[in-house]
Amino acid sequence: MSAAPLVGYSSSGSEDEAETEACARPGVGGRHRGQSPLPSQRLPVPDSVLHMFPGTEEGPEDDSAKHGGRVRxxxxxxxxxxxxxxxxxxxxxxxxxxxxxxxxxxQTYVPRLVRMEAFHVSLSQSVVLRHHWILPFVQALKDRVASFQRCQKSPRVL
Known part of the structure; x- marks a missing residue:
C-alpha cells in the first residue's frame, strides 16, 4: 500500500531562494505573476465609519431617573x-x-425613595443571562412552576 505525499516540497535550489526573497521585499522584483506589491501601511479608517455608532463604546447612559429611580x-x-x-x-x-x-x-432617611406605579414580589435576585439563554431559562422556569396551584386573590374580611 503506497501513500501519496500530503505536501509537495519544491527543491531547495538557489533559484527558489532568490525568487522567495524578491517576492518578500516589495519594490524589489515584487511583481510575481501579475501581483502588485503589498502596501507598507494600512489606509486610515474614515471618520464617517469611526463615528457611525456614537456612544456604543461607553455603553448606555445609566440615568436612574429614566427607570423609576432604580439603580443598577x-x-x-x-x-x-x-x-x-x-x-x-x-x-x-x-x-x-x-x-x-x-x-x-x-424619605427622611432615604430622600430618593419614590412611589412606584406597579408592584411585585421578587422571587429571585437579578441575574445576568446571555441572549441565547433566555428562552431555555423561561422554558425551564415554566416547567418548574407548572405543578404549583394558582393562587386566587380572596376578599379580605375585616
Missing amino acids: TFPHERGNWATHVYVPYEAGEDFLELLDALLPHA
Whole structure:
C-alpha cells in the first residue's frame, strides 16, 4: 500500500531562494505573476465609519431617573440581559393608604425613595443571562412552576 505525499516540497535550489526573497521585499522584483506589491501601511479608517455608532463604546447612559429611580447593581455589558423572577402584585386601597402614610417618613432617611406605579414580589435576585439563554431559562422556569396551584386573590374580611 503506497501513500501519496500530503505536501509537495519544491527543491531547495538557489533559484527558489532568490525568487522567495524578491517576492518578500516589495519594490524589489515584487511583481510575481501579475501581483502588485503589498502596501507598507494600512489606509486610515474614515471618520464617517469611526463615528457611525456614537456612544456604543461607553455603553448606555445609566440615568436612574429614566427607570423609576432604580439603580443598577452591576455594570451593563453588551449582550447581557438583567433578569429576575417576580409575581405581580395588585395593590389594594389599604396598601396604597399605608404606603402614602409611610413614604414621607422613609424619605427622611432615604430622600430618593419614590412611589412606584406597579408592584411585585421578587422571587429571585437579578441575574445576568446571555441572549441565547433566555428562552431555555423561561422554558425551564415554566416547567418548574407548572405543578404549583394558582393562587386566587380572596376578599379580605375585616
